[in-house]
Amino acid sequence: MKSRTALIWAAIVLLTVLPLWFAAVPPAEPGSTAPEPFSGADGRAQQAITTIAPDYKPWFAPLFEPPSGEIASLLFALQAALGAGVIGFWLGTSVAREVRGKESAQDERAD
Amino acid sequence: MHIMEGFLPPAHAIAWAAASAPFLAWGLRSMGRSLQAYPERRMLLGVAAAFAFLLSALKLPSVTGSCSHPTGVGLGALLFGPAAMVPVGFVVLLFQALLLAHGGLTTLGANVFSMAIVGPFVSYGVFRAVAALGLSRTVAVFLAACLGDLATYITTSAQLAWAFPDPVGGFGASFAKFAGIFALTQLPIAISEGLLTVLVVNAMARFNAHELRLLPVMALAKGRAA
Numbered sequence: 001m002k003s004r005t006a007l008i009w010a011a012i013v014l015l016t017v018l019p020l021w022f023a024a025v026p027p028a029e030p031g032s033t034a035p036e037p038f039s040g041a042d043g044r045a046q047q048a049i050t051t052i053a054p055d056y057k058p059w060f061a062p063l064f065e066p067p068s069g070e071i072a073s074l075l076f077a078l079q080a081a082l083g084a085g086v087i088g089f090w091l092g093t094s095v096a097r098e099v100r101g102k103e104s105a106q107d108e109r110a111d
Numbered sequence: 112m113h114i115m116e117g118f119l120p121p122a123h124a125i126a127w128a129a130a131s132a133p134f135l136a137w138g139l140r141s142m143g144r145s146l147q148a149y150p151e152r153r154m155l156l157g158v159a160a161a162f163a164f165l166l167s168a169l170k171l172p173s174v175t176g177s178c179s180h181p182t183g184v185g186l187g188a189l190l191f192g193p194a195a196m197v198p199v200g201f202v203v204l205l206f207q208a209l210l211l212a213h214g215g216l217t218t219l220g221a222n223v224f225s226m227a228i229v230g231p232f233v234s235y236g237v238f239r240a241v242a243a244l245g246l247s248r249t250v251a252v253f254l255a256a257c258l259g260d261l262a263t264y265i266t267t268s269a270q271l272a273w274a275f276p277d278p279v280g281g282f283g284a285s286f287a288k289f290a291g292i293f294a295l296t297q298l299p300i301a302i303s304e305g306l307l308t309v310l311v312v313n314a315m316a317r318f319n320a321h322e323l324r325l326l327p328v329m330a331l332a333k334g335r336a337a
Contacts, residue, residue, distance in 0.1 A: 005313070008306045015299045015306075016171050023176040038172050041179040042113045042213070044292045045271060049118060052275045052285060058117030062212035075211050076168045083165025087311075090158045094318035 112182070112225055112267040112293065113207065116215025123274045128220025131197075134228050138197030145191060151322050152191070155315065159187030160199045162311060166304065167203050167226075173296040181304035182263055185256030186311055188231035189238050190326055200227025225266035234259030252312045257305030264293040264301075 023038075035044055049056060066072035119127070146153055166183030173179055187196040204222050207213040214222045238255035242248075272286035280287075315323060 012303045012306050015303045019172045019174045023174050038178050041177045041296045046115050049275050060117035060217045062116045065212040080165050080168035083161040086161035
């Protein structure tokens with residue numbers, strides 16, 4: 001069980017890291033520049049829309065846009081931290097509860 | 112899977128919002144009833160929501176040389192039913208639309224439909240089907256989370272192809288193009304999400320057996336998980 005958990009973690013890390021070396025960045029579409037390596041798929045889709053429908057004009061703009069890439073990554077990090085914090089709290093209380101359960105079981109036997 | 116702000120024609124934007132709204136109402140009701148009946152599940156619902164928050168913030172590199180993110184909604188769908196994840200996905204997407212300019216308010220309906228409706232419902236269906244075949248919980252959870260994630264990105268591709276059919280090849284050519292951007296990129300990421308969901312479910316089975324005893328994810332394939 002323990003070793004299988006480690007194996008799963010290793011697979012996740014490899015799946016995430018290996019593409020950095022083995023990815024093929026697609027060639028430039030006719031009429032547009034080559035995409036930046038490892039740019040977001042959402043942005044690529046946006047680019048594809050402009051090649052399919054060059055006349056399409058977005059009819060609504062975001063109300064607020066992060067003023068820079070740094071601010072955007074701050075907000076993404078904040079989102080991830082919120083999620084990770086809650087998961088960490090759950091794991092912490094769960095482990096503590098398990099330990100306490102074992103201790104009280106031992107105490108009962110000792111009595 | 113985020114369709115950017117303003118990048119769906121108004122008719123499509125309104126139609127997707129109208130399609131998503133009843134699911135959102137259903138999800139809120141189902142979530143409320145579940146918590147009223149089982150208040151001890153509040154913590155785990157929080158964990159499922161946190162999992163979606165965390166995973167959808169992580170943009171991972173992929174084999175196509177671009178980056179995309181997992182959705183994290185499969186876990187909650189398996190635990191609390193697919194409807195319960197609609198409000199959770201809605202909150203995540205609203206957060207990203209308002210603060211990150213990622214996705215948008217006009218495309219919120221379409222994005223909710225792909226990430227918070229199709230994803231969880233496919234996950235739940237796959238889980239039920241795999242469990243009915245008598246395979247282990249690990250296999251069922253992995254396939255459910257992985258295929259639900261992929262289904263979300265295929266839905267986004269179809270939504271865009273429908274709104275922007277290729278002038279020559281129509282819907283099909285356009286769908287192939289968008290699926291090449293989204294679904295292909297998503298393959299390794301969906302596998303990662305499936306594996307990660309297995310780890311969390313295993314941890315829950317160990318630590319929260321009492322709260323989970325009545326949930327289908329524990330009951331269906333019980334005893335077969337290694």
